[in-house]
Amino acid sequence: MTMxxxxxxxxxxxxxxxxxFLVAVPLCVGVAVASGVPAxxxxxxxxxxxxxxxxxxxxxxxxxxxxxxxxxxVFEAVSEFGVAALGVIVLMAGLLxxxxxxxxxxxxxxxxxxxxxxxxxxxIGLVIIAGQVYAAAGLKAPESGIGKIAGLPGAFADAxxxxxxxxxxxxxxxxxxxxxxxxxxxxxxQSVPGALAAVVLxxxxxxxxxLPVATVQVEGLLGVIQPPGSEAFGELAGPAIWGTIVAFxxxxxxxxxxxxxxxxxxxxxxxxxxxxxMIAQGAGNTLCGLLGALPMTAVxxxxxxxxNAGAKTKASRVLHGVWLLLFAAxxxxxxxxxxxxxxxxxxxxxxxxxxxxxxxxxLWRSHKGEALILVITAVAIxxxxxxxxxxxxxxLAVVKTAWEASHLKMEVIDxxxxxxxxxxxxxxxxxxxxxxxxxxxxxPQDRPIELNLSGLHHLDHACRTALEGWAERHSTSGTDPxxxxxx
Numbered sequence: 001m002t003m004x005x006x007x008x009x010x011x012x013x014x015x016x017x018x019x020x021f022l023v024a025v026p027l028c029v030g031v032a033v034a035s036g037v038p039a040x041x042x043x044x045x046x047x048x049x050x051x052x053x054x055x056x057x058x059x060x061x062x063x064x065x066x067x068x069x070x071x072x073x074v075f076e077a078v079s080e081f082g083v084a085a086l087g088v089i090v091l092m093a094g095l096l097x098x099x100x101x102x103x104x105x106x107x108x109x110x111x112x113x114x115x116x117x118x119x120x121x122x123x124i125g126l127v128i129i130a131g132q133v134y135a136a137a138g139l140k141a142p143e144s145g146i147g148k149i150a151g152l153p154g155a156f157a158d159a160x161x162x163x164x165x166x167x168x169x170x171x172x173x174x175x176x177x178x179x180x181x182x183x184x185x186x187x188x189x190q191s192v193p194g195a196l197a198a199v200v201l202x203x204x205x206x207x208x209x210x211l212p213v214a215t216v217q218v219e220g221l222l223g224v225i226q227p228p229g230s231e232a233f234g235e236l237a238g239p240a241i242w243g244t245i246v247a248f249x250x251x252x253x254x255x256x257x258x259x260x261x262x263x264x265x266x267x268x269x270x271x272x273x274x275x276x277x278m279i280a281q282g283a284g285n286t287l288c289g290l291l292g293a294l295p296m297t298a299v300x301x302x303x304x305x306x307x308n309a310g311a312k313t314k315a316s317r318v319l320h321g322v323w324l325l326l327f328a329a330x331x332x333x334x335x336x337x338x339x340x341x342x343x344x345x346x347x348x349x350x351x352x353x354x355x356x357x358x359x360x361x362x363l364w365r366s367h368k369g370e371a372l373i374l375v376i377t378a379v380a381i382x383x384x385x386x387x388x389x390x391x392x393x394x395x396l397a398v399v400k401t402a403w404e405a406s407h408l409k410m411e412v413i414d415x416x417x418x419x420x421x422x423x424x425x426x427x428x429x430x431x432x433x434x435x436x437x438x439x440x441x442x443x444p445q446d447r448p449i450e451l452n453l454s455g456l457h458h459l460d461h462a463c464r465t466a467l468e469g470w471a472e473r474h475s476t477s478g479t480d481p482x483x484x485x486x487x
Contacts, residue, residue: 009312016311017319020063023193023305024320025327027350029216029335030343031066032294034132035074037083038224039216039335042066043328044293050321053284053296054314058277059260060270063302063317064284066294068350069120069255070248072127072145073386074294077244079143083292085235087228091289092236093248097282100253106278109257113397115363115370117258118356119377120251120390125354126382128347135344136172137165138214145382168213168341171202175345178202193305195346202342216343218336221328226292247387248285248295256281256298263300266307301350369400408432409455410439419448419483425455430462440470448480 024046032042042065049064077089100106123145130148134141137159142151159165175198182194206213235241260272277298284296306316327334356374363371377393384392408426420443428436443449451471453459471482 010315012310012312013316014319016306016309016316017323019191019193019309020302020306020311020316020320021323021327022196023302024063024065024324026195026199026338026343026346027068027299027301028066028324029338030346030350031068031071033216033340033343034068034071034128034135034347035066035294036078037074037086037294038219040219040221040224040328040332041293043324044221044225044291045288045296046324047321047328048284048287048291048293049296050317050319050324052287052321053280054317054321056276056280056283057273058280059263059272059298060314061267061303061307061311061317062256062260062263062272062277062298063306063320064256064281064296064298065302067252067255067297067299068128068347069124069354070252070295070297071347072124072131072381073244073247073251075131076385077248081235081241081244084226084228085232085241086294087226087289087292088232088235089241089245089248089289090285090293090295091228092245093252093295094282094285094287094289096245096249097253097278097285099282100249101275101278101280101282104275106253106257106275109254109274109278112254112394113370113373115367115374116377116390116393116397117254118359119374119393120254120381120386121354122356122360122374123378123381123389124386125351126378128351128354132172132344132347132351136169136341136348138168138341139165145385149382164212167211168339171206171211171213171339172341172345172348174205175199175202175342176349179346179349195349198345199338199342202339202345203337206339206342207337211339214340216335216338216340218332220332224292227290228292243387247390251386251390252285252295252297253278253281259298259300259303263298263303263307266304269312301353373397373400402431405429405458408436410436412439412443419450419480420444421450421452423452423455427458428453428456428463428467429458429460433463433466436463437466437470440467440474443474445474446479448483449474450483450485452485454485 028042028046029039032039046065053064078086127145127148130152131141133152134155137155139155139158142148159169178198178201179194182190182197257274257277260277264271288294288296360371360374363374373393373396376396377389380392381389405427408428411423413421471484475481
């Protein structure tokens with residue numbers, strides 16, 4: 001039996017794995033630097049995403065690694081608890097994902113309102129862009145999301161007075177320009193991913209002209225892998241860290257499973273099994289936690305690159321993990337040449353892609369309530385923080401659903417003579433009870449009334465009891481009692 005007969009898609013998967021590897025390298029490094037951890041930890045997460053999560057069942061063509069969407073959350077966690085505690089947070093989040101997968105909770109993530117998820121990505125995108133503009137100029141960013149955005153005019157003013165900051169900013173802007181314009185290049189040239197081309201060009205320019213820009217700090221792969229110690233596990237005794245753990249688990253899971261749904265639309269192969277994918281993500285994050293690395297999610301940029309490059313099986317994503325491992329082991333010193341503003345440029349572009357401009361305008365035309373939830377979720381993430389912003393969005397979605405579920409129409413027909421006819425249609429729940437009773441009690445008491453409930457889809461116990469009570473009380477002596485029609 002030949003190799004090709006045993007693995008019929010080996011050639012397609014091999015070529016796709018090279019493309020995904022080239023897309024992954026700058027993103028792994030950029031996400032790590034933006035998260036406030038050593039660059040190599042991003043590569044470690046990418047390797048685990050390929051070699052561990054990649055081998056597991058769930059979604060065959062989806063590729064996992066460190067995600068721009070978790071950058072804000074990781075940065076907040078590292079600022080609050082320190083790099084040493086990151087491993088414990090990721091480990092516990094991974095175990096939580098495993099539990100959710102085993103208990104079949106994975107498919108329930110499909111029930112999360114799309115407007116909340118889009119709002120979450122929009123808020124993350126805005127915070128990433130604002131924060132990375134400071135990194136591109138070589139300046140220190142304020143801690144809060146609102147502080148980052150409010151401080152931008154002052155940051156630009158500071159940059160204008162410094163040659164080093166302007167040089168750094170120019171490299172960042174140049175990187176974004178190369179990524180955007182790369183799509184206009186011939187197809188043969190586009191076989192090299194735009195982000196990689198932009199980083200290589202920025203590195204060459206910085207070296208050729210000996211530009212005064214900050215570059216990535218390199219410690220070597222083994223130097224950065226630090227399994228969490230007893231002190232880090234001691235943090236679990238405090239309640240503060242658990243909010244962050246739950247946030248990591250829920251947001252990483254939502255991002256991965258929504259990515260899976262998007263990837264399924266890109267190919268005709270096997271569909272994602274959501275609970276198995278949740279277990280695969282949990283296993284990956286558990287190992288990342290034990291290695292003290294960044295958390296992982298499935299990443300739509302890598303996954304779509306994988307599908308578009310012609311991948312047919314999970315072999316492509318596993319091989320991409322092999323190439324990442326070889327690169328991290330053999331060429332870590334190459335990372336030290338990469339200018340930080342170039343990585344900031346990649347993340348500004350990634351942040352921009354997270355903002356769902358088309359969806360916002362589409363929602364505003366057809367579902368204004370959903371568009372408002374999206375915008376409020378995004379604003380809450382920028383002004384408060386990631387976890388609470390998402391909770392606010394979910395709460396609004398629940399309130400909106402409850403409001404729509406209790407939508408009720410009341411029609412009163414009074415022909416001047418004979419009984420007054422009242423028609424109720426929609427959903428009569430306790431939420432609408434005060435309004436129903438106010439309208440009914442305003443009807444004249446000396447006329448016969450027919451109350452028709454046949455148009456109701458749902459009548460809860462509280463409403464039925466209240467309507468029957470009103471019907472008994474309403475009529476004065478000498479007037480026919482209220483006639484109730486239920487069907």
